[in-house]
Amino acid sequence: MPTIAEAGVPGYEVDGWYGLLAPAATPPAAIARLNGELASLVSTPEMKERLLAAGIDARASTPAEFRARIERDITRWSEVVKKARIALE
Numbered sequence: 001m002p003t004i005a006e007a008g009v010p011g012y013e014v015d016g017w018y019g020l021l022a023p024a025a026t027p028p029a030a031i032a033r034l035n036g037e038l039a040s041l042v043s044t045p046e047m048k049e050r051l052l053a054a055g056i057d058a059r060a061s062t063p064a065e066f067r068a069r070i071e072r073d074i075t076r077w078s079e080v081v082k083k084a085r086i087a088l089e
Helices: 028-042 045-053 063-084
Strands: none
Touching: 028 045, 028 063
């Protein structure tokens, strides 16, 4: 079976991700604490092993990095929806 690039779609890249979001009014100190606790959790050998067994390559990021990721995906997929003329029914 050819790769997507070999099938004529060079530069194709799609990946999924999971993340936690909090209400906009959440204090920055609470966000920082949650982020730190979760980053510590996903970096433990036991959790890495459990996640890898489920096919998940967990990587912690900062709240700013995660926000940037969400914004990039919104921009990217909005363009795809627009070009493909996808509409809600």
